[in-house]
Amino acid sequence: MDSLPEVLIWEILNRVKKTIDRNSLALSCKRLHGLDKENRHFLRVGCGLDPADEALTSLCLRFPNLTRIEITYSGWMSKLGKQLDDRGLFILSNHCPCLTDLTLSYCTFITDVGLRHLTSCYKLSSLKLNFTPRITGCGIFSIAVGCKNLTVLHLIRCLNVSSVEWLEYLGKLGTLEDLSIRNCRAIGEGDLIKLGHSWRKLKRLQFEVDANYRYMKVYDRLAVDRWQKQWILCDDMLELSLVNCIISPGRGLACVLGKCKNLQKVHLDMCVGVRDCDIISLARESHNLRSISLRVPSDFSLPLLAHNTLRLTDESLKALADNCAHLESVRISFADGEFPSLSSFSLNGILVLVHKCPIQELALDHVYSFNDMGLEALCSASYLETLELVRCQEISDEGLQLVSQFPQLQNLRLSKCLGITDDGLKPLVDAYKLESLIVEDCPQISERGIHGAARSISFRQDLSWMY
Numbered sequence: 475m476d477s478l479p480e481v482l483i484w485e486i487l488n489r490v491k492k493t494i495d496r497n498s499l500a501l502s503c504k505r506l507h508g509l510d511k512e513n514r515h516f517l518r519v520g521c522g523l524d525p526a527d528e529a530l531t532s533l534c535l536r537f538p539n540l541t542r543i544e545i546t547y548s549g550w551m552s553k554l555g556k557q558l559d560d561r562g563l564f565i566l567s568n569h570c571p572c573l574t575d576l577t578l579s580y581c582t583f584i585t586d587v588g589l590r591h592l593t594s595c596y597k598l599s600s601l602k603l604n605f606t607p608r609i610t611g612c613g614i615f616s617i618a619v620g621c622k623n624l625t626v627l628h629l630i631r632c633l634n635v636s637s638v639e640w641l642e643y644l645g646k647l648g649t650l651e652d653l654s655i656r657n658c659r660a661i662g663e664g665d666l667i668k669l670g671h672s673w674r675k676l677k678r679l680q681f682e683v684d685a686n687y688r689y690m691k692v693y694d695r696l697a698v699d700r701w702q703k704q705w706i707l708c709d710d711m712l713e714l715s716l717v718n719c720i721i722s723p724g725r726g727l728a729c730v731l732g733k734c735k736n737l738q739k740v741h742l743d744m745c746v747g748v749r750d751c752d753i754i755s756l757a758r759e760s761h762n763l764r765s766i767s768l769r770v771p772s773d774f775s776l777p778l779l780a781h782n783t784l785r786l787t788d789e790s791l792k793a794l795a796d797n798c799a800h801l802e803s804v805r806i807s808f809a810d811g812e813f814p815s816l817s818s819f820s821l822n823g824i825l826v827l828v829h830k831c832p833i834q835e836l837a838l839d840h841v842y843s844f845n846d847m848g849l850e851a852l853c854s855a856s857y858l859e860t861l862e863l864v865r866c867q868e869i870s871d872e873g874l875q876l877v878s879q880f881p882q883l884q885n886l887r888l889s890k891c892l893g894i895t896d897d898g899l900k901p902l903v904d905a906y907k908l909e910s911l912i913v914e915d916c917p918q919i920s921e922r923g924i925h926g927a928a929r930s931i932s933f934r935q936d937l938s939w940m941y
Contacts, residue, residue, distance in 0.1 A: 480509075483505070483506065483509055484509065484513065486499075487499070487506070487509060487510060487513050488513070493516075493518065496510060496514070511536055511537055511538070512538075512539060513539070514537040514539065514540065515539060515540060515541045515542060516540070516541070516542045516543075516544075517533060517537060517540050517542070517543050517544070518543075518544040518545075518546070519533070519543075519544075519545055520545060520546045520547050520548070520550075521547060521549065521550050521554045521555075522554075523555075523558060524554070524555030524556070525555065525556070526555065526556055526557065526558045526559075526562055527558075527561050527562060527565060530558065530562055530565050530566070531565050531569065534565060534566065534569035534570055535569060538569075538571075538572075539572055540570050540572060540573060541572050541573060541574045541575060542573075542574065542575040542576075543566065543570065543573060543575070543576050543577070544576075544577040544579070545558060545562075545576075545577065545578050545579070545581060546577070546578075546579035546580060546581075546604075547579065547580040547581055547582070548579060548580050550580060550582075556583075557581065557582065557583045558581060558583070558584070559583040559584060559585075559588065560583075560584060560585055560587045560588030560591065561588075562584075562588070563584065563588035563589070563591045563592055564588070564591040566591075566592070566595070567591045567592055567593075567594045567595050568594075570595070571595075571597075572597060573595045573597060573598055574597050574598060574599050574600060575598075575599065575600040575626075576592070576595075576598065576600070576601055576602070577601075577602040577603075577604070578602070578603050578604070578606055579602075579604040579605065580604065580605050580606075581606050582605075582606070582607055582608065583608070584606055584608060584609065585608045585609065585613070586608075586609060586610055586612050586613030586616065587613075588613075589609060589613035589614070589616055589617055590613070590616045590620075592617060592620070592621070593616055593617065593619070593620025593621060594620070595621065596621070596622070596623070597623060598617075598621045598623065598624065599621075599623045599624060599625045599626060600624075600625065600626035600627075600652075601617060601621070601624065601626070601627055601628070602626070602627075602628035602630075602654075603628065603629050603630065603632055604628075604630040604631065605630065605631040605632070606632055607632070607633055607634060608634065609632055609634065609635065610634045610635055610636065610637070611635050611636055611637030611638060611639065611640055612637070614627075614629070614635060614640040615637075615639050615640035615643060617640070618640045618643045618644050618647065619643065622647070622649070623649065624644070624647075624649060624650065625649055625650060625651040625652065626650075626651065626652040627644070627650060627652070627653055627654070628652075628653075628654040628656075628680075629654065629655050629656070629658050629661075630654070630656045630657060630658075631656070631657045631658070632658050633658065633659055633660070634660075635658050635660060635661065636660035636661075638661060638665045638668055641661075641665060641666075641668045641669060642668040642670070644669070644672060645668055645669040645670035645671060645672040646670060646671070646672075647672070648671055648672050648674075648675055649672075649675070650669075650672050650675065650676060651675055651676060651677045651678065651710075652676075652677060652678040653669075653676060653678070653679050653680070654678075654679075654680035654681075655680070655681050655682070656680060656681075656682035656717075657682055657683070657684045659684050659687050662683070663681070663683075663719055663720055663726060663727055664726070666681065666726075666727070667726070673707060673708050673730075674707045674708070674709060674710065675710055676708065676710065676711055677710050677711060677712045677713070678711075678712060678713040678714075679711065679713070679714050679715070680713075680715040680717075681715070681716055681717070681719060681727075682715075682716075682717035682718060682719075682743075683717065683718040683719055684718070685718050685744070707733060708730055708733045708734045708735075708737075709733075709734075709735050709736060710736065711730075711734040711736065711737055712736060712737065712738050712739065713737075713738065713739040713740075714730070714731075714734060714737060714739070714740045714741070715740075715741040715743075716741070716742055716743070716745050717741075717743040717744060717745070718743070718744050718745070719745045719746070720745075720746050720747055721745050721746065721747035721748045721749075721752060722747060723747065723749065727745075728747075728752050731752045731753075731755060731756045732752070732755030732756060732758075732759055733759065734756070734759060734760050735759050735760065735761075736760070736762055737756070737759075737760035737762065737763055738760075738762055738763060738764045738765065739763075739764060739765040739766075740756065740760075740763065740765070740766050740767070741766075741767040742767070742768050742769070743767070743769040744769055744770075744771045744809065745771070746771055748786060749785075749786070750786060750787055750789045750790050750793075753786065753790035753793060753794070754789065754790065754793040757790075757793040757794045757796070757797040757798055758793065758797050760797075760798065761797060761798065761799070761800075762800055763794070763798040763800065763801055764800050764801060764802050764803065765801075765802065765803035765804075766794065766798075766801065766803070766804055766805070767803075767804075767805040767806075767807075768786070768805070768806050768807070769807040769808070769809070769839075770785075770786060770806075770807070770808050770809065770818055771809055785818055786818055786819070787818060787819070787823070788819060788820055788822065788823030788826075790819075791819060791823040791824065791826060791827045792823065792826060792827075794827055794831070795826050795827045795829075795830035795831055796830070798831060799831065799832075800831075800832070801827075801831040801832070801833065802831075802832060802833060802834045802835065802857075803833070803834065803835040804827060804828075804831075804833055804835070804836055804837070805835075805836075805837040805838075805839075805862075806819060806824070806837070806838055806839070806841055807837075807838075807839035807840060807841075807864075808839065808840040808841065809840070819841070819843060820843050821843045821844060821845065821847065821848050824838075824841070824843070824844060824848065825848065825851045828851075828852065828855050828858070829851075829854070829855070832857040833855065833857055833858055834857050834858060834859045834860065835858075835859065835860040835862075836852075836855075836858060836860070836861055836862070837860075837861075837862035837864070837887075838862065838863055838864065838866055839862075839864040839865060839866075840864065840865045840866075841866055842866070842867065842868055843868075844863075844866050844868065844869070845866075845868035845869060845873065846868070846869060846870055846872055846873025846876075847873075848873075849869065849873035849874065849876050849877065850873065850876055852876075852880060853876055853879045853880060853881075855880065855881075855882075856881055856882060857882060858880060858881075858882055858883055859882050859883060859884045859885065860883075860884065860885040860886075860887075861877070861880075861883060861885070861886050861887070862886075862887040862889075863887070863888055863889070863891060864887075864889040864890060864891075865889070865890045865891065866891055867891065867892050867893055868893070869891055869893055869894060870893045870894065870898070871893075871894055871895055871897045871898035872898075873898075874894050874898030874899065875897075875898055875900070875901050877901075877902065878901035878902050878905060878907060883907070883908065884908060884909040884910070885908065885909055885910045885911075885912075886908055886910070886911050886912070886928070887911075887912040887913075887914070888912070888913050888914070888916055888919070889912075889913075889914040889915055889916070890914070890915045890916065890939060891916050892916075892917065892918070893918075894916060894918065894919060895918040895919060895923075896918075896919055896920055896922075896923025896924070898919075899911075899919070899923060899924055899927050902927040902928065903924075903925070903926045903927050904926045905927075906926075906928070906929055907928075908927065908928035908929070909928065909929050909930060910928055910929070910930040910931075910932070911924060911927050911928035911930070911931050911932070912931075912932045913931075913932070913933050913934070914932075914933075914934045914935075914936075915934065915935060915936050915937060915939060916935070917935070917937055917940070919935075921933045921935075
């Protein structure tokens with residue numbers, strides 16, 4: 475190793491990605507050990523860090539150029555030793571001058587005091603907090619004020635983050651590009667208005683309301699009325715994900731859907747109040763859209779049926795087909811327990827979308843309108859590479875046998891489909907047309923029956939969902 479050029483050794487180290495392999499390599503000789511100290515930029519620690527403060531100090535001194543650190547205590551128990559606390563973040567702030575990306579998961583002993591220590595990390599641009607119950611809005615505000623380069627902020631199950639002054643401050647600062655707020659019960663849709671001018675620079679937004687918490691106040695007007703009608707610019711938005719949100723007609727998040735000119739990926743999951751006009755506005759503005767995922771809250775749409783203006787219909791799919799020429803991935807799902815085909819997308823609406831756009835991935839879950847005629851129509855889908863059918867109970871062996879005629883299909887997933895048997899997959903056996911076949915919880919399909927139907931096969935059968 476001593477005779478190798480340093481550039482070549484750096485290349486070797488950069489190609490070794492797994493931490494356990496990097497550790498072994500560093501112990502093989504002194505030269506590699508020294509270079510690894512300089513080249514190590516990522517560190518992931520957790521339950522094995524004991525005693526926590528001493529071990530973290532040692533690691534920080536050994537690797538002075540760390541830029542990304544992840545601390546996770548998933549599965550932690552008291553017998554595994556004391557968790558890292560505020561003192562640990564003080565150590566990071568003193569010994570990691572290059573720190574730009576920090577993730578804290580299940581760190582239940584870290585408080586706002588610890589976050590204030592991080593304000594001396596001037597290069598910190600990404601902070602991700604997952605279930606840190608002792609942190610409040612005051613701690614997030616101190617980060618917003620002290621870390622002027624913050625572009626990524628993820629808050630997941632931070633139940634005590636109630637005040638949103640930090641959100642208003644970040645809005646004025648205008649540096650935020652990636653914001654994820656998921657299951658933080660005290661933060662609602664109305665609070666997002668405080669982002670102000672930062673909407674213009676946001677590239678990725680994930681907002682998820684706790685499902686149990688939301689449905690207890692689904693008709694609460696406060697969350698709706700706090701949004702005032704305004705002109706929101708989201709020209710840089712590339713990815714938008716909304717889960718369990720209330721979409722108020724003509725304001726708030728409904729305005730966002732129609733103002734994302736460069737949107738490439740959108741995910742709307744159980745969002746109450748989404749109408750055809752919202753999807754139509756999105757389609758007309760977002761010509762670069764490549765992926766759309768819709769999970770429809772049938773529990774709300776079914777009771778109102780034909781005259782319900784809040785339900786989505788084929789008009790939404792037609793708008794996507796006419797305006798989104800680059801659409802590659804479509805996922806449509808309905809909530810459990812109802813028969814959404816009575817009040818939403820028809821087979822013709824889905825097929826128009828598939829035939830007009832270069833759809834490479836199609837996933838249908840609980841779509842009762844999709845049947846054997848739909849599979850027959852997909853025989854002319856020249857771009858389709860991946861097909862997922864989940865709880866599509868109108869499909870039979872006759873339709874499934876047509877899968878072998880799909881021109882470009884490589885990946886097939888079947889889950890919880892009651893009407894298909896081994897006979898439906900016989901044309902695929904020993905043909906090796908598919909790269910992968912996944913069969914999950916289909917009661918009439920056996921593991922033996924799919925042997926040889928694809929180069930890679932995954933089979934699972936748990937029928938508890940039927941009872």
